[in-house]
Amino acid sequence: MSYLLRRIRKSRWDPAYRNEINGGLPGEAIPSDCLADLNTSYCKLSLWQVHDDRSNLEVIAVAVATTRDVAANFEYTLIDHARVAAIGNLKQSEGGSPNIQANNDWHWDLSGLSAQQLGELVAVMYEFGSPMRIIRRDVENLIREALQRREIDRSLVNGKLRAHMGL
Amino acid sequence: MTSSTAIKHFPIKRPPSQLAGGRTSQPLKYVTFRVTVATSQNEPELVAESATSRSKVSPTLEAKVAQIFSAARYEIFEDGMESEFSRGLIDIVLRHGQAGVLEIAAVLKQPTTPSPVAAEALRWLGWIRDPSTHAIRQWVLCDSLTAHSLIVRDGAIVGLTYFNDPSTRSYIVSARASEASEALQIDLDQLLDQLDFPEKGYVLSPQENPKIQVGSGISQ
Numbered sequence: 001m002s003y004l005l006r007r008i009r010k011s012r013w014d015p016a017y018r019n020e021i022n023g024g025l026p027g028e029a030i031p032s033d034c035l036a037d038l039n040t041s042y043c044k045l046s047l048w049q050v051h052d053d054r055s056n057l058e059v060i061a062v063a064v065a066t067t068r069d070v071a072a073n074f075e076y077t078l079i080d081h082a083r084v085a086a087i088g089n090l091k092q093s094e095g096g097s098p099n100i101q102a103n104n105d106w107h108w109d110l111s112g113l114s115a116q117q118l119g120e121l122v123a124v125m126y127e128f129g130s131p132m133r134i135i136r137r138d139v140e141n142l143i144r145e146a147l148q149r150r151e152i153d154r155s156l157v158n159g160k161l162r163a164h165m166g167l
Numbered sequence: 168m169t170s171s172t173a174i175k176h177f178p179i180k181r182p183p184s185q186l187a188g189g190r191t192s193q194p195l196k197y198v199t200f201r202v203t204v205a206t207s208q209n210e211p212e213l214v215a216e217s218a219t220s221r222s223k224v225s226p227t228l229e230a231k232v233a234q235i236f237s238a239a240r241y242e243i244f245e246d247g248m249e250s251e252f253s254r255g256l257i258d259i260v261l262r263h264g265q266a267g268v269l270e271i272a273a274v275l276k277q278p279t280t281p282s283p284v285a286a287e288a289l290r291w292l293g294w295i296r297d298p299s300t301h302a303i304r305q306w307v308l309c310d311s312l313t314a315h316s317l318i319v320r321d322g323a324i325v326g327l328t329y330f331n332d333p334s335t336r337s338y339i340v341s342a343r344a345s346e347a348s349e350a351l352q353i354d355l356d357q358l359l360d361q362l363d364f365p366e367k368g369y370v371l372s373p374q375e376n377p378k379i380q381v382g383s384g385i386s387q
Contacts, residue, residue: 009246011286011321014350020282020316033283036243068247070294073325075246133354135328135361160249 003078004047004108005057007064008037010075010131030126038122043113045121046095049106050078060106061134062146063097069160071140077129084110087124088117098156099146140165228263232270235259239284252284253291260295260304268292268303275311275319285314286322293326301332309335312342317351324354333362 011017012033018025025031038045048060061074084090088110095107110121134142146152147167157167235255242252259267271292275285289311292304308330311323320342327335336359343355 007246009244010350011318014317014321014348016317016348016350020318065247068245069249070247072247072290072294073328131350133357135357137328137331137361161247 001052002081003050003052003054004081004084005050005060005076005078006037006045006047006125007074007076008034008131010077010133012037013077013126013129013131030122034122034126035118038118040113040118043111045110045113045118047084047090047108047110048095048102049081049108056102056106058134058142059099059146059151060102061139062142062152063095063099063102065139066098066143066146066152066157066161067096068158070164071136071143071161073136074134074139075131076134077125077131079125079129083124083128084121087120088113098152098154100153101151143167225263225266228259228267228270231255232259232267232274236274236280236284236288239287240281242284244283244287246290250287252287256288256291257295260292260300261297264299265303268300268307272303272307272310275307282316282318285311285316286318286325289319289322289326290329291326293329305330305332305335309338312338313345317348320346320348320351321354324351324358328358328361331361331365333365336362 012031017031017033018029021031048064050057050060061076064076065071065074081090089112090108090110093107093109093111095103097103097107110117113121143152143157143165144167147154154162154167161167235252238255239250239252242250244250244252256271259271263270271288274280275288289308293308295304297304308323308326311319312327314320314323327339339355339359339362343352343359346352346355
């Protein structure tokens with residue numbers, strides 16, 4: 001069993017967040033703000049495959065983090081591959097990160113998505129996802145390590161990030 | 168330590184915008200502004216050690232801060248991505264210094280400020296590298312660890328991970344003892360670990376890579 005990774009803002013998925021909104025959302029309602037972490041384009045949602053032993057987690061974190069403007073905490077959630085596959089058309093596709101291997105081997109699209117299916121995905125992520133955080137210091141170090149090992153193409157790293165980190 | 172006592176330790180100086188011939192209305196670049204302030208022969212007048220009053224805040228500054236917070240109400244924030252809000256916030260801090268941070272702190276305290284916007288502000292207040300506002304930003308971040316809103320406390324924790332200053336440790340330990348959220352307890356432990364073991368995970372020291380200062384964000 002493998003996982004699919006989606007970058008999120010962890011606090012949006014904290015159940016306690018429900019209580020802060022207009023005096024609290026009813027029952028077990030899921031905050032609509034969670035949808036902010038699931039922006040689709042052409043009805044496709046980008047996801048990254050993480051091995052069951054999570055051995056490629058840091059590689060993917062770097063791949064995604066190097067598309068950002070600045071080095072920041074990397075917050076993500078992992079969902080069982082099978083649960084996502086049950087929602088819609090999940091197929092492997094080429095990613096757009098500076099890591100070519102990650103783009104070719106581990107990037108997936110949940111495609112042809114309807115709003116209803118996106119709602120199903122939010123529910124699955126909310127119930128079964130495991131929000132996590134890699135702190136900025138470690139993200140920066142992982143990026144430098146990846147550059148040293150030539151895992152990522154420096155020229156494809158976000159220009160603002162290169163400038164901020166002096167890469 | 169409460170905010171009312173903590174702030175007494177910070178010298179709050181009147182910014183140039185409140186001095187005769189104030190410069191902030193001119194379209195100066197940050198560097199020029201910094202050099203001007205840093206090399207000025209005239210020490211800006213002290214307001215008071217414990218000044219928290221906004222009565223002397225420049226109307227321009229107050230309006231500017233209110234405007235960026237208002238415009239951000241419907242902005243969607245992503246970690247690691249600049250936004251209109253982050254650019255505006257950084258601009259205010261670098262142009263107006265301590266007065267700018269104080270004005271931001273005042274807006275953070277307003278109940279009408281949406282917690283996600285306040286949290287985003289705290290993240291960037293921690294991320295900025297600006298020695299002249301370091302102390303006042305530290306106070307704002309540490310004070311926010313006790314905010315009622317979980318989202319705001321999370322923003323303060325993230326801001327403090329970026330801030331990465333061991334002198335915040337006692338505030339974090341105190342916040343950890345009273346934090347009700349299990350998720351934030353874990354985040355606070357992670358933050359303490361970062362402060363206690365700063366070398367952990369470092370790949371290159373600044374000496375090995377002179378192009379970069381470890382942990383740097385925006386620097387002057």
